[in-house]
Amino acid sequence: MGKKIWQVALIIIGVGVIIRGIYMIIGDPVEKDLLDYVNNHLKSAEKLSIRATDAYNATTGSNYKDDATMSDSLKQITIPTYSQFADSLHSLKPSTVDVQGLNAKYISATDTQLAGFKMMLIALEKEDSTIVVEANRMIQKGDKGIIDFDNALDSVSKKHDVEITKKKPK
Numbered sequence: 001m002g003k004k005i006w007q008v009a010l011i012i013i014g015v016g017v018i019i020r021g022i023y024m025i026i027g028d029p030v031e032k033d034l035l036d037y038v039n040n041h042l043k044s045a046e047k048l049s050i051r052a053t054d055a056y057n058a059t060t061g062s063n064y065k066d067d068a069t070m071s072d073s074l075k076q077i078t079i080p081t082y083s084q085f086a087d088s089l090h091s092l093k094p095s096t097v098d099v100q101g102l103n104a105k106y107i108s109a110t111d112t113q114l115a116g117f118k119m120m121l122i123a124l125e126k127e128d129s130t131i132v133v134e135a136n137r138m139i140q141k142g143d144k145g146i147i148d149f150d151n152a153l154d155s156v157s158k159k160h161d162v163e164i165t166k167k168k169p170k
Helices: 002-026 029-057 067-091 097-126 129-159
Strands: none
Touching: 029 067, 029 097, 029 129, 067 097, 097 129
């Protein structure tokens, strides 16, 4: 009985060594997909996001001047630019389940935030403070989703030994 346990243990160890050897030869597919996703797709797409949200932030809070200025910024910069960003995320087709999941999480957050920007424009056009409150809630929900995406990206990166350096794109 003891001899059989040792044989099974050796087989399991052998299979583990073979699998590890295969990864060393061909590499971790998630690592490659993640590097492609971040380096070749997100960096340029996120420039659009930053441009759009910077324009929005320049007309809100302590930067608020009037509804017309905010409305113009939403129409001319924030919504069209953020729509391009969302479209770029929707067009990505990662090859691994892990990176597909990350992209889906990012898309969900981005779509929520974009809906909030569009709702804010409607609120301004209708001069309806109730809609403003709902638009702000959606924008904040989108922000939280983006934070969740960042945390998930960190988790998948660590799991696959990928170092992500986060810098604000220019």
